[in-house]
Structures are given as C-alpha cells and as structure tokens.
Amino acid sequence: MPRPDRTDQRRKELIPIIAKAFAELGYRRATTAKLAKRCQVRENILYRLWRDKKAMFVAAIDHVYQQSADTWQRILAEADDEAGPAERLLAYEAKHYGESGLHPIIFAGLSETNEPEIREAMEKMYSRFHGFVRQQIKEHRKQRGGSVEPDAALCAWAIVGLGNVANISRELGLLTGSGRKRLFAQVGSLLLGGQTA
Amino acid sequence: MPRPDRTDQRRKELIPIIAKAFAELGYRRATTAKLAKRCQVRENILYRLWRDKKAMFVAAIDHVYQQSADTWQRILAEADDEAGPAERLLAYEAKHYGESGLHPIIFAGLSETNEPEIREAMEKMYSRFHGFVRQQIKEHRKQRGGSVEPDAALCAWAIVGLGNVANISRELGLLTGSGRKRLFAQVGSLLLGGQTA
DNA sequence: ACTTATCGTAAGCGAATACTTACATTATGA
DNA sequence: TCATAATGTAAGTATTCGCTTACGATAAGT
Structure with missing residues (x-):
C-alpha cells in the first residue's frame, strides 16, 4: 500500500555525518x-x-566504537605476518590513531554525563x-607464556588512557605525529608485555 | 578617598566556588x-x-593546576621517608586522586577548545x-642510575593518561576505588621505573 | 487510479541564556 | 563631612536553541 519504511537505512546514512x-x-x-x-535535510x-x-548523540557515541571495531576486525583478518594480533593492532594504531576524526565525540560525551542516557x-x-584491549593483552601474554604483571585489566586501562592522551595531545598540538607514534610503540609494548617476573 | 579596590581578593575568594x-x-x-x-552575588x-x-572558565582551569601543584608541594615538603619523592607522589595520588572533585573541568575544557583562549x-x-611528571621521572631515574626506556617524556604522557582514565572510570563507575589504587600503584611504578636495559 | 503512509518544506513558539543598563548604597581618605 | 569610586540590586533585551505543528508532495500496493 503506502511507501516502504526506510527509517533504518536513513539512520545509517546520516549517522556518520551527525557523528562528524x-x-x-x-x-x-x-x-x-x-x-x-x-x-x-530539515530539522524536522x-x-x-x-x-x-x-x-x-547516543547514536554517534555508538558509531565511534563501531567504527573502531570494524577497523580492528579488518586488521585482524588481513593477518599473517610474523607479528601477533596484538602487536599488529598496536602498530596500526601507532600510525593511524585518531585519523577518523571521530574521537572528540568522547570529549563531548564526558561533559554530558549528567544525562543518564549519555552516561x-x-x-x-x-x-x-x-x-x-584486555582480551588482546591476555591472548598475547598466553602466547608468550610466563607470569606477567601488572594485571591485564589494569594494563588495558592504561592503554585506553594512552589513546586518550594521544587524542588530547593531537587536539592541543602537544605532541607531533611521530611523538604519538613513539608513544604507542614504546609505552604500548611495555604495557602489552608487562614485566616478566 | 574612595573605597579600596578588593577586586583581586574577591576573585580569589570566588574562583573555588566557580571552579566547583x-x-x-x-x-x-x-x-x-x-x-x-x-x-x-548577582551576575553583574x-x-x-x-x-x-x-x-x-579559564580562571577555573588555572585553578585546577594550581590546586594540584600546591598539594604536591606539600607532599614533597612533608618528606623524609625511605621512599623517594616520585614514589611518594605516586602513592599519594593512588589514594587521593580526584578527591578535589575539580577534574571534570578538564572534560569540560576539552570540548571547548574551539575557543582560542580556552584552548x-x-x-x-x-x-x-x-x-x-616528566621532571619527577627523570630525577627518580637519575637516582637509580642505569639507562631506562621508554623515554621519560613518553612515560610522563602515559602517566597523565593514567590520571585521565582514573577520572573517567570514577565518573562512569567503571573502576572501584581499590581498582584505581592498584592502577596507580602497579602501572604507575612500571612507568616510573621503565624497563632496565 | 486511488488510497495511504512516508517524505519533504516552511514557519513558529516558548524557554533559556549571556550580557547590559540604570540606579541605589556603602565605605573610604582627605 | 563630603566627594568619589567601589559594591549591591533589579530589571531587561536580543538572540539562540530544541522541538513542534501544519501542510503539501511523493511513491508504493491493490
């Protein structure tokens, strides 16, 4: 009878624009x-x-993760180097972190946590x-064998923090591109491997 | 003649309230x-x-750093343990990080970097x-002797990142107090010491 | 062809907000 | 005590923003 409902499709088309x-x-x-x-289009x-x-905004936040997750899946699929999955992901992020330009959404979200839905x-x-990240660390360490510290969960938070400062320093011009790259590569692999007991 | 100018004093009195x-x-x-x-008072x-x-807002941002710097000075002055200054600061932050409640200002500032003055x-x-932080790391490592990696500047960024995730996870309830404490203590000291070559 | 729900356009509305203006009051030093 | 500038009060204003309403245009299935 009437026209078919394209709502879902329309949402998918617009979210990247809105997120940007x-x-x-x-x-x-x-x-x-x-x-x-x-x-x-009109606001309407x-x-x-x-x-x-x-x-x-909530949809935009979801989009940020989805975008990263898709990219990571691609990297993991591309595989077969001598480098392990975690190392490959780290190397990729060292080069391309923040390129999507979507990350500032996170900053915006952090000051809107008063709204329960956004929170x-x-x-x-x-x-x-x-x-x-935690999963990647765990698998990486299992491959290597031997007990490691600090806990993978903690190191995962530290790596998330690494991403955060990378974004901030990019936003504020506090680190050059090569500085960010070294940050990921050196500190990242330190956190990935941890300290063998 | 007229009443004396108390502008500066008034500013100092109000900034903590405004920052909060x-x-x-x-x-x-x-x-x-x-x-x-x-x-x-009135907006006027x-x-x-x-x-x-x-x-x-800019004054509030300055206040955030000032507050931390004052606290750190106090910690450094209190001194004479067997623990070095860097270790003492780390231990203090592990316990009290974010207690001032002022840190969310940083989140707010990050989404207002369009304004040049705020940026x-x-x-x-x-x-x-x-x-x-970098200075503290350097001095700590000098005391210990021996070459260390990664670079102190990079580790300093990582520790700043650590503070960031600590704030975020507190804000969002993703880490308990003891979790944050372990994060600072374990990952913090890993970054502080680095990996002896 | 005709019904029906989707899609697009245009205008507007109430509330909020950064900032201002005008004016009364106070306290100081000469 | 008196001139002067700081301090306080009250009201207002132009603009912006989230969201709505009303209505016309379009395209599908029967």
Whole structure:
C-alpha cells in the first residue's frame, strides 16, 4: 500500500555525518539546525529518526566504537605476518590513531554525563574498548607464556588512557605525529608485555 | 578617598566556588545565573571581575593546576621517608586522586577548545602537568642510575593518561576505588621505573 | 487510479541564556 | 563631612536553541 519504511537505512546514512558534526563542534555547539544543514535535510526529519538530540548523540557515541571495531576486525583478518594480533593492532594504531576524526565525540560525551542516557552510552563504550584491549593483552601474554604483571585489566586501562592522551595531545598540538607514534610503540609494548617476573 | 579596590581578593575568594560549579555542571550547563547564585552575588558583579564567562572558565582551569601543584608541594615538603619523592607522589595520588572533585573541568575544557583562549589555557595546563611528571621521572631515574626506556617524556604522557582514565572510570563507575589504587600503584611504578636495559 | 503512509518544506513558539543598563548604597581618605 | 569610586540590586533585551505543528508532495500496493 503506502511507501516502504526506510527509517533504518536513513539512520545509517546520516549517522556518520551527525557523528562528524558532534566531533567537530561538541554537543552544545552542534545545534539541531546545524546537524540538519549538514545532513541536507530539515530539522524536522531528524526528529522523525530520533526522539531527540540526546538520542542522536547516543547514536554517534555508538558509531565511534563501531567504527573502531570494524577497523580492528579488518586488521585482524588481513593477518599473517610474523607479528601477533596484538602487536599488529598496536602498530596500526601507532600510525593511524585518531585519523577518523571521530574521537572528540568522547570529549563531548564526558561533559554530558549528567544525562543518564549519555552516561550509559559512554559507560558501554568504554567498557567495550577496555574489554577488547584486555582480551588482546591476555591472548598475547598466553602466547608468550610466563607470569606477567601488572594485571591485564589494569594494563588495558592504561592503554585506553594512552589513546586518550594521544587524542588530547593531537587536539592541543602537544605532541607531533611521530611523538604519538613513539608513544604507542614504546609505552604500548611495555604495557602489552608487562614485566616478566 | 574612595573605597579600596578588593577586586583581586574577591576573585580569589570566588574562583573555588566557580571552579566547583564548572566541574559539576560542565561549561554550558554552568549558566552565569547559576554561577552567581552559588557565589551568592548577582551576575553583574561576576562581570565586573571577569570580562566574560570564558574568562571565568579559564580562571577555573588555572585553578585546577594550581590546586594540584600546591598539594604536591606539600607532599614533597612533608618528606623524609625511605621512599623517594616520585614514589611518594605516586602513592599519594593512588589514594587521593580526584578527591578535589575539580577534574571534570578538564572534560569540560576539552570540548571547548574551539575557543582560542580556552584552548590556550588547556594547552598550558597539560604542559605543566606533563612537565612536572616528566621532571619527577627523570630525577627518580637519575637516582637509580642505569639507562631506562621508554623515554621519560613518553612515560610522563602515559602517566597523565593514567590520571585521565582514573577520572573517567570514577565518573562512569567503571573502576572501584581499590581498582584505581592498584592502577596507580602497579602501572604507575612500571612507568616510573621503565624497563632496565 | 486511488488510497495511504512516508517524505519533504516552511514557519513558529516558548524557554533559556549571556550580557547590559540604570540606579541605589556603602565605605573610604582627605 | 563630603566627594568619589567601589559594591549591591533589579530589571531587561536580543538572540539562540530544541522541538513542534501544519501542510503539501511523493511513491508504493491493490
């Protein structure tokens, strides 16, 4: 009878644009008017796709993780070097970390944790990032054998922190590209391997 | 003749209150009306002390570093254990990191770097934090002797990152207090000492 | 062809917010 | 005591922003 519902597809098309806008402008500066303009639609139709601005932002946060996860899957699939998966991921991030330009969304999210829905989305995102990294560390260490310290979970948090400062120093121009690369490569592998007992 | 100018003193009195407000509410939610109310004055007089809201925020950012620096000076002065200065600072932060409640200001600042003045203030703040930590690492390693890797500057960034995730995980409830403590103690000392060649 | 729900356009509305203006009051030093 | 500038009070304003409403256009299945 009527036209078929393309809502889902439309959402998928627009999220990358919206995420980019939130990344570049932050949560408040990314007004619904600007979001609509970038999407080349009227505000109205954004509100048909998401309940409110908050929901658009939550979708953007999810998109940040999804984007990274997809990239990592690709790297892991490409495989067969002499380097292990964790080392390959680390090397990749050393080169390309932050290239998507999406990470500032995280900064924006951190100052909007008053909103329960945003807080929840941030919580989920960080948990996923941490869980993934932790898993990689564990597998890497298992391969190598021998007891290692500190705990993989702690090292995973430290690596997440590494990503964070990398973003910050990029944003503020405190580290050059090669500096960030060395940061990932040297400190990253220290955390990955830990200290053999 | 007229009344003496107490502007400077007034600023010093109000900054802690304003900083706390920015920390709790973020930059945008901390409206000038709310700031004034917390300070128990009218908006008007805030505008006599600072050019605009941006200037209030910049002052709050400076206050964050100042607060930490003062605390650290105290710790360093208290001294004479068997533990070195760097180790004492690390142990202190492991216990008390984030207690001031001021750190969320940093999150707020990170999504306001579009404003050149705020960006500059954030840049200065991070440089100072990093410089201080780097110095501590260097002195610690000199005491111990022997060549160490990775570079102190890189490890300093990693420790700054550690502080960051500590804040984030506190904010989002992703790590318990004891988890944060172990994070500082274990990963912190790994980064402090580095890997002896 | 005709019904029906999706898609697009345009305008507007109430609330909030950064900042201002005008004016009354106070306390100081000569 | 008196001029002077600091301190406080109150109200207002222009703008912005999130969100809504009303309506016309489009495209599908029967």
